[in-house]
Amino acid sequence: MKHEKLKGKDLINVGIFTAIYFVVVFAVAMLGYIPILMVLMCILVPILGGIPFMLFLTKVKRFGMIWIMSILMGLLMLLTGMGYYALLVGLITGGLAELCYKSGGYRSGAKAILTSGIFSIWVWGNYIPFFINIEKYFSTRQEFGQAYIDAMTALMPMWMCPILLASAFAGGLIGGVAGKALLKKHFVKAGIA
Amino acid sequence: MVELKEVSFRYENGENGTLSNLSLSIPRGQCLLLCGESGCGKTTLTRLLNGLIPHYYEGTLTGQVLVDGVEVSQTELFETARHVGSVFQNPRSQFFCVDTTSELAFGCENLGLPEAVVRTRIAQAAKEFRMEALLGRSIFNLSGGEKQKVACAGISAMEPELFVLDEPTSNLDVEAIEDLRQTLRRWKAKGKTIVIAEHRLSWLRGICDRAVYFREGQVELDISMETLLHFPPERLARLGLRGLTPTQVALPACQPVCDTIELRDFFLSYGSQMALDIPALSLPAGAAIAVIGHNGAGKSTFSRCMCGLERRFKGTVRINGTEIKRRQLLKICYMVMQDVNHQLFCETVEEEVRLGIEAEAPGAASSVLEELDLSGLAARHPMSLSGGQKQRTAIASALLAGKKILFFDEPTSGLDFRHMEQVAQRLVSLRGRETTLIITHDPELIARCCTHILHLEHGKVLDLYPLTEENIGKFRAFFYSEANKNSLQEEPAH
Amino acid sequence: MQGRILQADVERRGLVLDPRTKLLLLITMATFVLGGAGSRQMSFLPYALSLLPVILLLSARAYKAALIAAAVYILAESAFRLAGPLLSGPVYFILLGTRGILTRSLPSLMMGAYVVSTTTVSEFTAAMLRLHLSEIIIIPLSVMFRFFPTVADEFSSINAAMKMRGIALGGRHAGKIVEYRMVPLMTCSVKIGEELSAAALTRGLGGNVRRTNVCEIGFHVQDTIFAALCLLPYGALALSAAGLW
Numbered sequence: 001m002k003h004e005k006l007k008g009k010d011l012i013n014v015g016i017f018t019a020i021y022f023v024v025v026f027a028v029a030m031l032g033y034i035p036i037l038m039v040l041m042c043i044l045v046p047i048l049g050g051i052p053f054m055l056f057l058t059k060v061k062r063f064g065m066i067w068i069m070s071i072l073m074g075l076l077m078l079l080t081g082m083g084y085y086a087l088l089v090g091l092i093t094g095g096l097a098e099l100c101y102k103s104g105g106y107r108s109g110a111k112a113i114l115t116s117g118i119f120s121i122w123v124w125g126n127y128i129p130f131f132i133n134i135e136k137y138f139s140t141r142q143e144f145g146q147a148y149i150d151a152m153t154a155l156m157p158m159w160m161c162p163i164l165l166a167s168a169f170a171g172g173l174i175g176g177v178a179g180k181a182l183l184k185k186h187f188v189k190a191g192i193a
Numbered sequence: 194m195v196e197l198k199e200v201s202f203r204y205e206n207g208e209n210g211t212l213s214n215l216s217l218s219i220p221r222g223q224c225l226l227l228c229g230e231s232g233c234g235k236t237t238l239t240r241l242l243n244g245l246i247p248h249y250y251e252g253t254l255t256g257q258v259l260v261d262g263v264e265v266s267q268t269e270l271f272e273t274a275r276h277v278g279s280v281f282q283n284p285r286s287q288f289f290c291v292d293t294t295s296e297l298a299f300g301c302e303n304l305g306l307p308e309a310v311v312r313t314r315i316a317q318a319a320k321e322f323r324m325e326a327l328l329g330r331s332i333f334n335l336s337g338g339e340k341q342k343v344a345c346a347g348i349s350a351m352e353p354e355l356f357v358l359d360e361p362t363s364n365l366d367v368e369a370i371e372d373l374r375q376t377l378r379r380w381k382a383k384g385k386t387i388v389i390a391e392h393r394l395s396w397l398r399g400i401c402d403r404a405v406y407f408r409e410g411q412v413e414l415d416i417s418m419e420t421l422l423h424f425p426p427e428r429l430a431r432l433g434l435r436g437l438t439p440t441q442v443a444l445p446a447c448q449p450v451c452d453t454i455e456l457r458d459f460f461l462s463y464g465s466q467m468a469l470d471i472p473a474l475s476l477p478a479g480a481a482i483a484v485i486g487h488n489g490a491g492k493s494t495f496s497r498c499m500c501g502l503e504r505r506f507k508g509t510v511r512i513n514g515t516e517i518k519r520r521q522l523l524k525i526c527y528m529v530m531q532d533v534n535h536q537l538f539c540e541t542v543e544e545e546v547r548l549g550i551e552a553e554a555p556g557a558a559s560s561v562l563e564e565l566d567l568s569g570l571a572a573r574h575p576m577s578l579s580g581g582q583k584q585r586t587a588i589a590s591a592l593l594a595g596k597k598i599l600f601f602d603e604p605t606s607g608l609d610f611r612h613m614e615q616v617a618q619r620l621v622s623l624r625g626r627e628t629t630l631i632i633t634h635d636p637e638l639i640a641r642c643c644t645h646i647l648h649l650e651h652g653k654v655l656d657l658y659p660l661t662e663e664n665i666g667k668f669r670a671f672f673y674s675e676a677n678k679n680s681l682q683e684e685p686a687h
Numbered sequence: 688m689q690g691r692i693l694q695a696d697v698e699r700r701g702l703v704l705d706p707r708t709k710l711l712l713l714i715t716m717a718t719f720v721l722g723g724a725g726s727r728q729m730s731f732l733p734y735a736l737s738l739l740p741v742i743l744l745l746s747a748r749a750y751k752a753a754l755i756a757a758a759v760y761i762l763a764e765s766a767f768r769l770a771g772p773l774l775s776g777p778v779y780f781i782l783l784g785t786r787g788i789l790t791r792s793l794p795s796l797m798m799g800a801y802v803v804s805t806t807t808v809s810e811f812t813a814a815m816l817r818l819h820l821s822e823i824i825i826i827p828l829s830v831m832f833r834f835f836p837t838v839a840d841e842f843s844s845i846n847a848a849m850k851m852r853g854i855a856l857g858g859r860h861a862g863k864i865v866e867y868r869m870v871p872l873m874t875c876s877v878k879i880g881e882e883l884s885a886a887a888l889t890r891g892l893g894g895n896v897r898r899t900n901v902c903e904i905g906f907h908v909q910d911t912i913f914a915a916l917c918l919l920p921y922g923a924l925a926l927s928a929a930g931l932w
Contacts, residue, residue, distance in 0.1 A: 008893020
């Protein structure tokens with residue numbers, strides 16, 4: 001069963017859950033579209049997104065669904081002007097998440113939470129443009145003086161980069177746990193999980 | 194065309210709609226009506242024909258279903274799609290594309306037809322259905338009837354031999370049903386085979402040739418449509434079928450109304466368009482008021498304003514001399530939505546009805562639960578209940594929160610006769626106690642439970658009248674003029 | 688809500704560009720404005736590129752969006768240039784951070800807004816087909832775009848229901864606000880999704896034949912111009928990498 005090709009039903013499910021996931025992400029992002037709060041998005045988005053994601057995992061039975069969802073989120077980021085960085089990250093983390101859930105036989109609850117953590121790393125991709133090209137970026141802005149460069153480096157030091165990655169992962173784990181709790185509390189009884 | 198041999202089916206998750214040992218044969222070109230109460234298995238049969246069972250809905254299936262000599266259960270869905278076209282109950286959810294032209298093309302594109310052929314087929318279907326004006330529109334701006342028309346045209350463009358319709362009229366108003374009737378005639382004229390599961394019968398007069406009545410998964414009656422049409426009304430009611438002829442209105446005992454609810458400045462515009470334009474209106478307090486009008490008449494805008502949900506709304510409501518502004522309207526009005534799933538939040542029914550109560554009088558919750566026949570369900574998860582139980586839970590929560598005005602948005606769409614009557618009884622029991630406003634297209638429901646009619650058109654009040662002997666003409670004129678006209682025209686032919 | 692994402696208004700299309708050109712525009716913005724690529728001599732580039740979304744939004748008659756974005760951009764930039772040197776400490780940091788993020792991400796986001804508001808789903812799908820993307824991406828993608836408005840509708844109905852029940856931020860049930868919103872949202876969306884699947888499958892989706900697509904897309908003069916504009920910075924980047932500029 002695991003090696004079966006994806007069917008129409010599976011592809012439609014991916015589309016539906018990506019839509020729900022994106023709307024949740026978008027609603028969270030709207031709450032915090034203040035530049036200073038942007039850093040917080042890295043953890044809030046995975047936490048709240050974890051809830052629909054865990055419900056999605058209950059529908060995943062064949063290889064590829066998680067990966068496709070990750071690519072779709074990346075494409076959406078590209079289309080809405082967030083750049084292609086999340087797409088690049090998502091290509092890798094989506095695949096890893098898929099393998100992780102597969103290793104649990106598309107059933108394991110603990111693996112599902114871990115999958116949610118790995119999957120959520122795509123969010124981190126959105127922060128990459130603020131870290132890459134940093135030297136180059138400043139070299140083009142010499143006219144603002146050394147104070148500017150110092151301040152900019154203080155605001156976005158390189159060590160923030162791995163920390164954001166870790167918090168996206170941690171957020172995904174928390175979201176996974178929360179999602180699992182809600183599954184048990186509501187969705188199973190409602191007959192949709 | 195269709196051959197069912199000793200077919201039995203049970204859904205995996207134990208849903209209603211089991212079929213047991215069914216054998217049925219449908220000759221080419223026949224138009225067959227499947228009827229029966231909900232859960233009788235008629236929907237299950239339609240799913241067997243289009244292959245959704247066993248390919249989408251899982252369960253245990255025995256026996257053979259042959260369409261055009263091909264066994265459906267052994268054929269992939271996309272193969273079956275070449276021969277069987279399906280129209281579903283909810284026009285809102287059967288679209289795959291977001292614009293009408295792509296939607297018409299969708300089925301043909303899936304069949305992999307060359308682009309030129311697809312274009313010709315779209316043009317043909319548009320012409321045949323007289324819907325050129327609907328091409329290139331956004332699906333989300335169409336009315337329910339227009340959506341259903343696009344759905345039918347899209348199926349038609351695929352040129353299947355068998356059409357399967359599952360309660361296609363449950364969300365449609367009178368005019369849209371008439372449109373659908375024309376569609377069926379067209380298919381019939383082309384010699385297509387049609388199977389239609391439906392509980393409203395009146396519009397199928399002169400369309401169907403044969404009627405099969407199901408009870409608990411078995412065929413109870415297999416008769417000609419002509420025979421069914423001549424059943425006395427009491428017998429139809431016993432079968433749980435909606436009447437063939439428009440209902441005789443049984444007038445409610447009309448209590449004199451002393452109090453009124455005064456509405457002032459009910460204005461709201463979307464852009465330059467005035468969606469609601471009611472300077473002043475008095476509604477009888479404690480009455481059950483049916484809100485009627487065509488699509489876009491402003492019914493839902495009216496209810497949203499009155500419930501305090503429109504931010505830009507500046508009007509007021511006066512009850513017992515107290516003036517109530519938008520924010521307080523949220524506290525005294527409540528809308529029971531068409532899809533009640535939107536308004537159930539908690540883990541148990543008990544929690545659900547207690548949510549949002551400020552201070553509770555001892556025993557209030559349990560007495561309301563008792564009254565609405567929910568006591569036994571207090572510990573259940575609201576989402577696990579049946580539609581009617583969910584609706585009662587929503588009503589209970591509104592009553593406990595001390596709401597004075599209840600809105601019901603299309604409470605009976607998609608319900609069969611028995612369930613419609615249950616809703617009507619519930620509404621009757623609220624009469625005199627709460628003011629209820631019922632937005633509906635269902636004359637049978639109005640006839641059973643409403644005391645007044647509020648007729649809106651183009652955002653204005655066209656009429657407000659008690660449903661008494663002298664006003665019955667107006668009521669019938671709104672609902673039945675169209676239908677009567679057509680049945681009169683067709684009568685001589687049959 | 689972003690209910691209308693990729694639900695282009697047919698009458699307000701503006702300059703008609705092929706979806707592939709639009710993708711190129713987005714990628715260029717992401718590289719040079721958002722990502723800040725480029726050598727010293729190219730420091731004018733982000734400013735120049737930031738004009739593109741404004742022009743395109745104006746052509747699509749999205750005047751309000753274009754003007755607001757331009758105003759915010761100019762305000763952030765000029766506040767930084769004029770007031771920046773006079774400030775120090777946390778205020779300076781906040782100004783700096785705000786300006787940095789705004790000037791980098793706003794133009795790109797505006798380009799995104801232009802693309803999603805002027806491309807129909809069928810055009811986009813057609814472009815994806817021409818780019819030879821697999822069906823296993825295209826099918827979920829089109830379902831997703833079809834489903835956004837539905838989820839957004841559900842979301843607003845649930846909000847209305849919550850208001851009528853007195854559940855709001857700052858109310859008694861603030862702690863459960865996420866749960867109360869998510870549970871019905873997902874239950875309803877999943878149920879509608881099931882109906883949608885059934886309808887799509889009975890119309891032959893997921894077959895083993897290659898789907899055709901009747902939507903017409905293609906390159907025109909304006910595509911050539913914008914594509915050339917996009918390719919210029921890459922050319923410059925290559926030249927400067929090679930040490931020729």
